[in-house]
Amino acid sequence: MKVMIDICIVPLGVGVSVSEYVAACQTIFDEAGLSHQMHAYGTNVEGDWDQVMLAVKRCHEAVHEMGAPRITTSMRLGTRTDREQTMQDKVDSVQSKLS
Template identity: 35%
Template sequence: MIVAFSVAPTQTPNAEAEMADAVTEAVRVVRASGLPNETNAMFTLIEGEWDEVMAVIKRATDAVAAVSPRVSLVIKADIRPGHSGQITQKVESVESRLAQNGQEDK
């Protein structure tokens, strides 16, 4: 499965700095998991089996909860048993089609 999730504190005394620090700790948890992952401006993607992915999301959420009594968590999942490597394959499929149609970025 691939899960896109976003976790952030909703209450911090110094909002911008502490929010960035808390999100950094959440991303650190994801990267330390060893599961395929990527982070962009809005979400962190992680790929693996249900139990391992959800355990990482819980640990990342706990890292944010360490600095905020209230936490926002958004999760979107693509559950496709028997498939792996989809975190990159989906993007490669689109990029390949764009290149075939002459639509690649220049």
């Protein structure tokens, strides 16, 4: 099953700057071959359910290995069975209505 997620992983106990942890997770999504788009407060990721969830787990493992004693993550996810749809398809649909 394909899934689209919006995820925000926040390491706690590491100070106020988290960009190095965000970069580590972006690398994990890249290495997993997942389509992803970072935005100001998280990342949209799409792909096979198991591959996406494994990448989320790897992000947690990596952030802990980087020294974060605690992580809080918020995630919204969606699936469709009626048709294939990408993140870009969703954006394009809205953009076409604005034209």
